Amino acid sequence: MSHWIYFFDLCGTAVFALSGALAAGRHRMDPFGVIVLASVTAIGGGSIRDALLGTTPVFWIRDPNYIIVILATVLLTLIFIRKPKKVPQYTLPVADALGLALFTVIGAEKALSLGLGGMIAVVMGLITGVGGGMIRDLLCRQVPMIMRTEIYATASIFGGISYTLAIHLGAANEIALGLAMLSALTIRLAAIKWHLRLPAFDLKKT
Amino acid sequence: MSHWIYFFDLCGTAVFALSGALAAGRHRMDPFGVIVLASVTAIGGGSIRDALLGTTPVFWIRDPNYIIVILATVLLTLIFIRKPKKVPQYTLPVADALGLALFTVIGAEKALSLGLGGMIAVVMGLITGVGGGMIRDLLCRQVPMIMRTEIYATASIFGGISYTLAIHLGAANEIALGLAMLSALTIRLAAIKWHLRLPAFDLKKT
Amino acid sequence: MSHWIYFFDLCGTAVFALSGALAAGRHRMDPFGVIVLASVTAIGGGSIRDALLGTTPVFWIRDPNYIIVILATVLLTLIFIRKPKKVPQYTLPVADALGLALFTVIGAEKALSLGLGGMIAVVMGLITGVGGGMIRDLLCRQVPMIMRTEIYATASIFGGISYTLAIHLGAANEIALGLAMLSALTIRLAAIKWHLRLPAFDLKKT
Numbered sequence: 001m002s003h004w005i006y007f008f009d010l011c012g013t014a015v016f017a018l019s020g021a022l023a024a025g026r027h028r029m030d031p032f033g034v035i036v037l038a039s040v041t042a043i044g045g046g047s048i049r050d051a052l053l054g055t056t057p058v059f060w061i062r063d064p065n066y067i068i069v070i071l072a073t074v075l076l077t078l079i080f081i082r083k084p085k086k087v088p089q090y091t092l093p094v095a096d097a098l099g100l101a102l103f104t105v106i107g108a109e110k111a112l113s114l115g116l117g118g119m120i121a122v123v124m125g126l127i128t129g130v131g132g133g134m135i136r137d138l139l140c141r142q143v144p145m146i147m148r149t150e151i152y153a154t155a156s157i158f159g160g161i162s163y164t165l166a167i168h169l170g171a172a173n174e175i176a177l178g179l180a181m182l183s184a185l186t187i188r189l190a191a192i193k194w195h196l197r198l199p200a201f202d203l204k205k206t
Numbered sequence: 207m208s209h210w211i212y213f214f215d216l217c218g219t220a221v222f223a224l225s226g227a228l229a230a231g232r233h234r235m236d237p238f239g240v241i242v243l244a245s246v247t248a249i250g251g252g253s254i255r256d257a258l259l260g261t262t263p264v265f266w267i268r269d270p271n272y273i274i275v276i277l278a279t280v281l282l283t284l285i286f287i288r289k290p291k292k293v294p295q296y297t298l299p300v301a302d303a304l305g306l307a308l309f310t311v312i313g314a315e316k317a318l319s320l321g322l323g324g325m326i327a328v329v330m331g332l333i334t335g336v337g338g339g340m341i342r343d344l345l346c347r348q349v350p351m352i353m354r355t356e357i358y359a360t361a362s363i364f365g366g367i368s369y370t371l372a373i374h375l376g377a378a379n380e381i382a383l384g385l386a387m388l389s390a391l392t393i394r395l396a397a398i399k400w401h402l403r404l405p406a407f408d409l410k411k412t
Numbered sequence: 413m414s415h416w417i418y419f420f421d422l423c424g425t426a427v428f429a430l431s432g433a434l435a436a437g438r439h440r441m442d443p444f445g446v447i448v449l450a451s452v453t454a455i456g457g458g459s460i461r462d463a464l465l466g467t468t469p470v471f472w473i474r475d476p477n478y479i480i481v482i483l484a485t486v487l488l489t490l491i492f493i494r495k496p497k498k499v500p501q502y503t504l505p506v507a508d509a510l511g512l513a514l515f516t517v518i519g520a521e522k523a524l525s526l527g528l529g530g531m532i533a534v535v536m537g538l539i540t541g542v543g544g545g546m547i548r549d550l551l552c553r554q555v556p557m558i559m560r561t562e563i564y565a566t567a568s569i570f571g572g573i574s575y576t577l578a579i580h581l582g583a584a585n586e587i588a589l590g591l592a593m594l595s596a597l598t599i600r601l602a603a604i605k606w607h608l609r610l611p612a613f614d615l616k617k618t
Contacts, residue, residue, distance in 0.1 A: 021613075022615060024613060025613045025614060025615030025616075026615050026616055027559055027616070028612040028613070028614045028616055029559065029612060029613060030563065030565075030566060030609060030610035030611070030612055030613070031610060031611075031613060032563075032565045032566040032569050032610070033558060033559065033564070033565050033566075034613050035565070035569075036538070036542075036558060036565045037559075039535075047464055050464075051257045051262070051463045051464060052253055052256075052257060052262065052263065052264045052267065053262060053263050053267065054260070054262025054263050054264075054466070056262075056463075056464065056465060056466025056468075057464065057465050057466050057528075058464045058466075061464065061465065061528065061532055064529060064531055064532065067531055067532075067535065077613075078613055081615070083615075084614075084615045084616065087615060116263075116267065117270060119270055119273055120267055120270065120273075123245075123273065126242070130242075134345070138344060138345075138550060139546070139550075139556050139558070139559055140559065141347075141553075141555065141559075143347065144345055146239060146242060146345070147233055147235060147239065147243075147345055147346065151236065151238075152239070153236075153238045153239050153241070153242045154236060154238040154239075157238050157241075197236060198236035198237060198238070199236070199237075200234040200235060200236055201227075201230060201231045201234070201235060201236070201237060201240050201283075201284055202231060202234050202290075203228060203231030203232050203287070203289075203290045203293060204231075204232055204233070204234055204290065257463045257468075258459055258462075258463060258468065258469065258470045258473065259468060259469050259473065260466070260468025260469050260470075262468075322469075322473065323476060325476055325479055326473055326476065326479075329451075329479065332448070336448075340551070344550060344551075347553075349553065350551055352445060352448060352551070353439055353441065353445065353449075353551055353552065357442065357444075358445070359442075359444045359445050359447070359448045360442060360444040360445075363444050363447075403442060404442035404443060404444070405442070405443075406440040406441060406442055407433075407436060407437045407440070407441060407442070407443060407446050407490055408437060408440045408496075409434060409437030409438050409493070409495075409496045409499060410437075410438055410439070410440055410496065
């Protein structure tokens with residue numbers, strides 16, 4: 001794994017840990033509960049990916065730096081974020097969007113590096129990108145982000161397709177990673193800012 | 207894996223994908239969200255089974271046909287089912303019952319073919335049969351089918367026991383599969399139609 | 413695995429199966445549904461642990477005694493607990509606390525015996541201890557125990573740290589197991605009895 005990807009991966013871990021810690025704060029959890037929710041959010045998606053791929057022990061068991069990044073993020077969150085008013089309204093969704101974009105390309109990269117096909121790479125990017133936030137939302141009994149009509153899974157799928165396409169077209173790995181990450185992030189942030197949504201499949205009984 | 211079992215497995219994938227897509231429609235999800243919920247429903251149970259057995263990478267990573275069947279099912283659902291009124295009331299539970307019956311025997315067959323005992327085969331059938339629908343219901347914040355008193359886990363457990371018994375009694379695999387599938391399906395459909403239920407274990411405080 | 417640990421593990425399986433069966437009774441599930449919820453609670457945490465570690469097939473597939481203990485516990489529960497009034501109010505949380513303490517040390521022991529570091533051992537203890545109850549609460553649509561401010565994850569983390577420390581300080585395995593289990597159990601029971609809680613991280617908007 002190149003230095004770049006490793007750095008991206010730790011950044012994604014930190015922003016998802018932040019999003020989990022903020023969600024924990026909204027539910028008035030104690031410090032150890034905050035650690036648990038931050039961890040589940042930060043390493044949940046990658047853990048599901050590795051368990052499905054059979055690349056076990058999963059990544060954070062092999063490399064303790066992931067847990068250390070989570071503990072440091074939680075510590076900093078607990079120290080510096082003390083009042084709800086100090087947390088801008090969009091902090092949680094923006095942290096979640098950054099993590100989504102970073103983990104999507106990491107997951108797709110991992111699948112391609114194992115010799116798997118492009119379609120599976122997109123799915124692995126999606127699982128890595130949305131898995132942790134999904135578990136966070138389930139535990140918090142929130143409507144999972146993935147279930148809302150705002151473009152969410154869509155951003156991850158587009159990021160995964162961009163990465164896979166760029167690699168197939170011969171782009172250098174770093175370029176493909178950066179481009180795909182930016183495209184997923186742009187789509188998701190635009191959706192948050194302007195409340196963009198695709199036409200819904202609507203079978204709701206009225 | 208024989209042709210028959212493979213065909214059954216793809217049929218189960220399609221009906222569970224349909225049940226996931228219909229659930230997504232009831233929650234007004236966008237097309238990519240529909241794909242995600244259909245996929246989770248269709249391959250969730252088998253993925254848990256394979257991860258627990260250690261037969262990784264899990265089945266749909268090794269054989270992309272499963273994802274293709276899901277994408278085709280979602281596409282057809284989006285094209286042909288446009289209005290809630292056009293979906294008969296029982297479509298979702300009947301699709302779910304078909305998937306339950308098909309995946310139960312597939313899961314039990316897989317366990318026996320790995321040399322595991324009859325009891326584990328019944329459990330593997332149950333996990334394969336109910337796992338995907340359980341994740342679907344959790345994400346949709348519905349009471350999970352498995353938690354309702356209508357005969358649900360029961361149908362899967364009877365199907366698994368029928369299959370295991372038939373094999374131990376020397377039946378050909380195809381016969382055992384067909385019989386067990388029909389018995390699980392009959393039990394579940396009868397429970398839906400006549401609201402059958404076993405006596406409940408009732409500790410509810412009144 | 414020593415006889416002691418194996419005995420502890422089966423005890424933890426029984427008390428978690430009991431907690432799952434009681435939760436099922438509160439939701440008026442039928443007998444097969446009770447078996448499913450008891451099983452998920454009793455073997456859910458260890459299954460996640462084994463899938464993440466890659467020690468597959470997971471423990472209860474290799475050793476059918478776990479399923480047998482669950483079935484026996486469910487049978488006894490269904491026979492002897494017939495009325496809500498006969499279940500003392502604290503039965504479910506106390507059974508859950510016992511299971512939490514037992515499974516925490518089992519999970520930590522397993523990680524150390526695989527040569528993993530102390531931090532990962534604490535995490536594995538936590539996953540083994542809280543995983544099953546988390547799935548139980550999600551399926552029952554209860555606020556997960558782990559999300560409440562009462563000391564829960566904290567008890568498991570302290571148990572895991574105690575065990576790891578005792579082993580590193582040269583204690584015999586049985587002594588370390590007993591001490592760590594007692595410390596986790598004491599912390600959790602004290603928290604239940606006196607409603608102890610750590611200061612919460614509070615970002616709740618008012």
